[in-house]
Amino acid sequence: MDEIFLRTNEDILVKASKYKQQSSTISLIRIEELHTLLGLIIFSGAMGNNDLPNRELFDPTLCGSKDIATMSLERFEFLLRCLHIDDRSTRENRRQNDKFEPIRNIWEIFIQRCRDLYKPCAYINIDEQLLAFRGRCPFRMYIPNKPAKYGIKIVLACDVNSKYMFDSCPYLGKNAETAPAELLGTHYCKLITKTIYGSNRNVTADNWFTSVPLAEQLLEDPINLIFTGTIKANKKEIPSEFKHNPSRRVGTSMFGFHTKLTLVSFKPESQKNSSSVVYFAQ
Structure with missing residues (x-):
C-alpha cells in the first residue's frame, strides 16, 4: 500500500498541473482514501457490478448509496486514472x-x-x-x-x-x-x-x-x-502396453514400477482413444 500510495501521488502531481483551477477532485490522495478506493473496486466486484458504467455505480437510484457516500464520481474516476504501482520515468x-x-x-x-x-x-x-x-x-x-x-x-x-x-x-x-x-x-x-x-x-x-x-x-x-x-500417453517414457488397446476390458488398471516411481493406466470407457494415465512418485 505504501508503494501504491507513493506512485499514485506522483502521477496526481503530473496530471493536476495540467488543470487551470485546483480543486479537491484533483488533490493528493491520503492513505485512508486509497484504502477506500480499493474497497469500492473490490465491493463492486463482489456484488457483480464491475461491468456497469461508473455513472450507474454512483447513482443511488440504481446501485444504492454506498459509493456516492464515500467519494464523488469525478474523484473516483480521477483516482482510477492516476492509480499507479511503479516509477513511470524508468519503466521503459x-x-x-x-x-x-x-x-x-x-x-x-x-x-x-x-x-x-x-x-x-x-x-x-x-x-x-x-x-x-x-x-x-x-x-x-x-x-x-x-x-x-x-x-x-x-x-x-x-x-x-x-x-x-x-x-x-x-x-x-x-x-x-x-x-x-x-x-x-x-x-x-x-x-x-x-x-x-x-x-x-x-x-x-x-x-x-x-x-x-x-x-x-x-x-x-x-x-x-x-x-x-x-501424464500424456504420447510421452516417450510410457510403455506401449500402457497405451490404448481396444481389446482391454473397461474398468481395468495396469501398474508399472521403476525404482521409486509407479505408473498406473486406467481404462474408463471402451470408446476412449487413449487410456487415462496417472504418474505417482512414491
Missing part, C-alpha cells in the same frame, strides 16, 4: 529486460506475504488459471477453449483443504527472456514449490506440468516432495 528501460517489470515489485511483496502468513497442509495442488484481461499487455494470451479466451495466465500453488493460494507466478510466454532451457511445466512447478522444499508434502498437477524427469527431481534431496499427476 526496466521493461526491456523483463516483461513483468512494471508490476514485479508489488507482485513480489504480495506473494511474499502469502508465503509468510500461511502454512499449507500436506496436500498441494499446482495448476494454471487464465485471468480475463483484454487490455494492452505484452504477455496476454489467447486460449480459445477458456471461457474468457483472452487474459493473463497465472501458475498457482494452492492448499487443497482451504483453497488458499500460498505461491504464484505469471506465465510470460515461451520466448520470454526468463524462459529456462528445461520444460516450462517443470520450471514453473519447481519455482512455485520452493517454499515447501524438504517438507515431504504431496504435490498434484495436470499433464502440462507432469513428466518423468520432474517426478524424479522432486523426489531427490533437497526437494523431497511426493508428486502425483496425469
Whole structure:
C-alpha cells in the first residue's frame, strides 16, 4: 500500500498541473482514501457490478448509496486514472529486460506475504488459471477453449483443504527472456514449490506440468516432495502396453514400477482413444 500510495501521488502531481483551477477532485490522495478506493473496486466486484458504467455505480437510484457516500464520481474516476504501482520515468528501460517489470515489485511483496502468513497442509495442488484481461499487455494470451479466451495466465500453488493460494507466478510466454532451457511445466512447478522444499508434502498437477524427469527431481534431496499427476500417453517414457488397446476390458488398471516411481493406466470407457494415465512418485 505504501508503494501504491507513493506512485499514485506522483502521477496526481503530473496530471493536476495540467488543470487551470485546483480543486479537491484533483488533490493528493491520503492513505485512508486509497484504502477506500480499493474497497469500492473490490465491493463492486463482489456484488457483480464491475461491468456497469461508473455513472450507474454512483447513482443511488440504481446501485444504492454506498459509493456516492464515500467519494464523488469525478474523484473516483480521477483516482482510477492516476492509480499507479511503479516509477513511470524508468519503466521503459526496466521493461526491456523483463516483461513483468512494471508490476514485479508489488507482485513480489504480495506473494511474499502469502508465503509468510500461511502454512499449507500436506496436500498441494499446482495448476494454471487464465485471468480475463483484454487490455494492452505484452504477455496476454489467447486460449480459445477458456471461457474468457483472452487474459493473463497465472501458475498457482494452492492448499487443497482451504483453497488458499500460498505461491504464484505469471506465465510470460515461451520466448520470454526468463524462459529456462528445461520444460516450462517443470520450471514453473519447481519455482512455485520452493517454499515447501524438504517438507515431504504431496504435490498434484495436470499433464502440462507432469513428466518423468520432474517426478524424479522432486523426489531427490533437497526437494523431497511426493508428486502425483496425469501424464500424456504420447510421452516417450510410457510403455506401449500402457497405451490404448481396444481389446482391454473397461474398468481395468495396469501398474508399472521403476525404482521409486509407479505408473498406473486406467481404462474408463471402451470408446476412449487413449487410456487415462496417472504418474505417482512414491
